[in-house]
Amino acid sequence: MNIYFDNNATTSVALEVLEAMLPYLKEAYGNPSTAYSFGRKVRDSVERARGQVASLIGAKEEEIIFTSSGTESDNTAIMSALRFKNAGKHIVTTAVEHPAVLNLCKYLQTFGYTYTELPVDNAGMIDLDYMAQIIDANTAILSIMYANNETGVIFPIDKISRIASSKNVVLHTDAVQAVGKLPINVNDLGVQMLSISGHKLHAPKGVGALYVKKGTEFYPYIIGGHQENGRRAGTENVAAIVGLGKACDIAKTFLDSETLKVQHLRDRLEAGLLNKCSNTIVNGASSPRLSNTSNISFAYVDGEAILMMLDKEGIYASSGSACSSGSGQPSHVLRAMNIPQEYIRSSVRFSLSPYNSEEEVDALIGILPQLIERLRHISFLRGN
Amino acid sequence: MKTRYFDHVATNPLLPAALDAMMPYLKEEFGNPLSVYDLGLRAKNAIEDARDMVASLINAKSAEIIFTASGAEANNMAIKGVATAKQGEGKHIIISKVEHHSVLNTARSLEKAGFAVTYLPVDKYGFFDLDALKKSISKETILISLIHASSEIGTIEPIKEAVAIAKERNITIHTDAVASTGNIPIDVKDLGVDMLSMSAHQFYGPKGAGALYLRQGQRLVPLIYGGIQENGRRAGTENVPAIVGMGKAAEVAKAELQQRNAHTGRLRDRIINALKDVEKVHLTGHPTQRLLHHASFVVEYIEGEGMLLMLQAKGIYAASGSACTSKALKASPTLTAINVSPTMAHGSIVFSLGIDNADEDIELLLEEFPQIIKRLRDISPFRKGWGEEEGGSKHV
Numbered sequence: 141m142n143i144y145f146d147n148n149a150t151t152s153v154a155l156e157v158l159e160a161m162l163p164y165l166k167e168a169y170g171n172p173s174t175a176y177s178f179g180r181k182v183r184d185s186v187e188r189a190r191g192q193v194a195s196l197i198g199a200k201e202e203e204i205i206f207t208s209s210g211t212e213s214d215n216t217a218i219m220s221a222l223r224f225k226n227a228g229k230h231i232v233t234t235a236v237e238h239p240a241v242l243n244l245c246k247y248l249q250t251f252g253y254t255y256t257e258l259p260v261d262n263a264g265m266i267d268l269d270y271m272a273q274i275i276d277a278n279t280a281i282l283s284i285m286y287a288n289n290e291t292g293v294i295f296p297i298d299k300i301s302r303i304a305s306s307k308n309v310v311l312h313t314d315a316v317q318a319v320g321k322l323p324i325n326v327n328d329l330g331v332q333m334l335s336i337s338g339h340k341l342h343a344p345k346g347v348g349a350l351y352v353k354k355g356t357e358f359y360p361y362i363i364g365g366h367q368e369n370g371r372r373a374g375t376e377n378v379a380a381i382v383g384l385g386k387a388c389d390i391a392k393t394f395l396d397s398e399t400l401k402v403q404h405l406r407d408r409l410e411a412g413l414l415n416k417c418s419n420t421i422v423n424g425a426s427s428p429r430l431s432n433t434s435n436i437s438f439a440y441v442d443g444e445a446i447l448m449m450l451d452k453e454g455i456y457a458s459s460g461s462a463c464s465s466g467s468g469q470p471s472h473v474l475r476a477m478n479i480p481q482e483y484i485r486s487s488v489r490f491s492l493s494p495y496n497s498e499e500e501v502d503a504l505i506g507i508l509p510q511l512i513e514r515l516r517h518i519s520f521l522r523g524n
Numbered sequence: 525m526k527t528r529y530f531d532h533v534a535t536n537p538l539l540p541a542a543l544d545a546m547m548p549y550l551k552e553e554f555g556n557p558l559s560v561y562d563l564g565l566r567a568k569n570a571i572e573d574a575r576d577m578v579a580s581l582i583n584a585k586s587a588e589i590i591f592t593a594s595g596a597e598a599n600n601m602a603i604k605g606v607a608t609a610k611q612g613e614g615k616h617i618i619i620s621k622v623e624h625h626s627v628l629n630t631a632r633s634l635e636k637a638g639f640a641v642t643y644l645p646v647d648k649y650g651f652f653d654l655d656a657l658k659k660s661i662s663k664e665t666i667l668i669s670l671i672h673a674s675s676e677i678g679t680i681e682p683i684k685e686a687v688a689i690a691k692e693r694n695i696t697i698h699t700d701a702v703a704s705t706g707n708i709p710i711d712v713k714d715l716g717v718d719m720l721s722m723s724a725h726q727f728y729g730p731k732g733a734g735a736l737y738l739r740q741g742q743r744l745v746p747l748i749y750g751g752i753q754e755n756g757r758r759a760g761t762e763n764v765p766a767i768v769g770m771g772k773a774a775e776v777a778k779a780e781l782q783q784r785n786a787h788t789g790r791l792r793d794r795i796i797n798a799l800k801d802v803e804k805v806h807l808t809g810h811p812t813q814r815l816l817h818h819a820s821f822v823v824e825y826i827e828g829e830g831m832l833l834m835l836q837a838k839g840i841y842a843a844s845g846s847a848c849t850s851k852a853l854k855a856s857p858t859l860t861a862i863n864v865s866p867t868m869a870h871g872s873i874v875f876s877l878g879i880d881n882a883d884e885d886i887e888l889l890l891e892e893f894p895q896i897i898k899r900l901r902d903i904s905p906f907r908k909g910w911g912e913e914e915g916g917s918k919h920v
Contacts, residue, residue, distance in 0.1 A: 142563070144563075146556070146559060149556040149558070149559055149564075150554060150555065150556040150559075150761060151554070152551075152552075152554040153550050153551070153554060158550055158551070161550075165538050165543055165546075165730065166537075166538070166543070167537075169535060169536070169537045169538060170534075170535065170841075171531070171534035171535040173534070174531060174534050174841070174843065175829065175832055175844070176531075176832055176833075176835075176836045176841045177836060178527065178529075178841050179534070179841075208593030208594070208597070208732065208760060208763065209593075209748075209760035209761055209763075210760070210761075211748055211749075211750040211751065211759045211760035211761070212593070212748055212760055214750065215747075215748050215749055215750070215759075238750070239750045239751050239752075239759070240749070240750030240751065240759060240760070241750075243749045243750050243751075243759070244749040244750065247749050337761075339761060344550060344763075344765065345761055345762065345763045345764055345765065345766075346593065346732045346733070346763025346765070346766050347732070348760075361600075361747075362594075362596060362597050362600050362626075362747075363596075363600055363626065363629045363630045363633055364596040364599065364600070364624070364625045364626025364627075364629055364630070365596065365625045365626065366625075373594075373596040373600075373625070373626055373629070374593060374594030374595070374596035374597055374626070374734075375535060375594060375595075375596070375723070375725060375731055376731065377593065377594075377730075377731045377732030377763075377766070378731055379730070379731065379732070380731075380732050380763070380766075444560075447560065447561065451560075451561040451562065456555075456559070456561050456563055458559060458560075
């Protein structure tokens with residue numbers, strides 16, 4: 141039996157979501173842009189999904205643009221803001237952002253843009269006063285993630301948006317990890333743009349969305365046909381869009397109860413492991429965190445070795461974010477938090493979903509402490 | 525009522541074999557391909573298998589295939605990517621007047637950003653004016669992007685000849701082969717292009733997957749930045765099921781291409797032969813050098829929308845103009861480019877065929893369509909002057 145604790149990397153497609161998608165992978169294959177009834181019905185289902193996504197975050201339907209991924213949403217948001225009338229050439233973001241934002245910022249340097257990575261403290265939190273100082277007349281956009289994929293640390297986007305609006309700077313938030321896990325209302329938040337990814341909330345891969353507040357300037361990134369009201373070209377990935385709509389609908393209905401359930405599992409996992417393993421810390425624990433995420437460092441052990449041994453037991457977790465794990469780089473997030481090297485190398489991220497159970501958590505607590513002991517023993521013998 | 529779908533250039537039904545291949549990746553094989561454990565590795569392997577199949581369809585190397593979310597994204601990536609990478613060498617781009625909107629509008633956006641764009645004219649069949657291509661090339665030219673086959677008029681363009689001209693001057697050449705890939709044989713080594721765009725749902729794969737062929741050694745700046753997916757060339761978690769479906773669709777297309785083309789080609793010719801005898805109905809595009817599943821016409825004195833509605837009442841789905849422009853009531857740039865007057869362009873109609881069409885579908889169409897034309901003409905406000913001109917069909 142496999143136990144999947146890597147839901148921040150990707151999630152399984154919910155059964156109800158797959159069921160909602162299937163007609164659009166079979167008989168309802170029309171192109172939503174076509175004029176006849178066969179295509180129009182398909183277009184209606186895209187619009188229904190748009191309503192479902194909007195409803196989850198308190199947006200208006202016309203404020204939702206479907207994309208192919210959270211990454212595309214992030215790229216689209218930032219590139220659009222850089223084209224605003226009289227836009228400056230400076231981007232403010234954080235040192236712990238997803239590569240979708242950080243690598244775009246790095247690339248933009250070749251075109252004369254500059255960017256600031258706001259530092260975080262030991263708990264993974266940014267300093268809002270410092271942020272306010274950094275923003276200047278040249279700042280084109282503030283792109284601050286809602287919740288961190290590696291640690292689950294939640295940034296106070298509502299407070300950040302007040303600073304942004306007082307400085308008259310557009311605020312984008314990468315909410316890929318937050319949507320479906322936290323109650324979100326874009327109007328209370330006050331952001332101008334917000335990125336969503338389907339496969340992080342039990343919708344399929346290949347679909348994302350960008351919320352763009354009505355009245356915000358917007359420049360499309362993928363150009364072509366009139367799809368998405370001229371804001372994102374390309375034949376709509378209908379089945380996946382329908383799936384995202386359904387997943388948002390489910391998330392909205394069950395958000396409160398499932399968040400509580402997941403938090404209970406996560407707390408049980410942390411308590412169990414900390415109780416049985418010495419020299420173990422939970423990264424970001426003193427900050428507000430997503431209820432599903434636990435980033436734990438087991439000092440003096442190699443995180444990759446832990447993952448390999450867990451893999452053998454059929455338990456899936458990760459070290460660092462999946463998007464940089466192939467790169468062999470130690471987590472930029474934990475480095476930014478100034479976590480000691482031996483704790484960074486030994487970090488493992490467990491990210492849960494409502495589909496996990498107490499039995500699975502208990503199975504992990506039953507297996508992992510012994511594995512850690514064994515690995516520490518080997519490591520001690522090697523004199524590391 | 526049984527429906528007859530003649531709009532395969534807008535989108536195709538998903539091949540059941542492709543859906544079967546996708547299903548595990550919509551269910552238990554949901555891993556992130558970047559994850560290092562076996563669940564992730566299996567997803568990664570599935571993508572690489574699909575890459576081999578797509579590469580094989582166009583005789584490319586696997587490493588030359590970059591998966592995207594659509595043909596439109598592949599076009600955006602190719603054009604913006606080369607324009608950005610080579611803007612230091614020059615700021616002139618050549619496209620044709622019969623491009624898809626994703627090429628045309630991307631070129632226009634570059635125009636706004638300070639690039640010069642030449643819009644290559646075409647003849648009455650839609651063939652590029654290759655002399656004009658030669659003449660429009662300057663020291664500033666960094667990219668030529670020409671469509672392989674038009675989804676509006678079906679004409680298959682002389683890309684090989686255009687490539688020869690481009691290569692003589694060492695200019696990067698891209699082709700939008702969204703309408704042709706998987707529908708006619710394509711060999712990128714034989715064509716000689718540097719880049720080629722394709723879309724899965726045009727050859728019975730799923731929506732949400734496309735690809736860019738990028739010749740080994742061709743420089744390109746990525747469009748979407750972030751993680752290290754697609755070898756750092758296109759960020760974003762891979763759409764594993766759709767990519768797997770695209771791979772399967774490519775594999776089947778390669779195996780069945782001849783058989784499919786024999787079938788759709790025969791149906792196409794039945795339509796063309798029957799409608800050419802209808803008064804004031806003109807074939808658009810070239811009569812033979814055209815996609816085998818594509819029959820396109822302009823019907824004088826009536827509007828495409830009216831024809832579509834009446835066909836729909838008989839359960840027949842067809843297109844007027846490209847799906848991506850059907851909402852805009854402007855005359856299609858492609859029809860304008862082949863010298864169809866704006867009034868006549870309103871009467872454009874495209875029947876694009878597929879493996880799911882049968883002879884009886886064509887028989888129904890050929891029975892109903894001439895009657896629909898007659899009925900619409902009887903009430904047409906454009907009919908004034910009818911009969912004062914010569915009758916009969918002619919080629920546009």
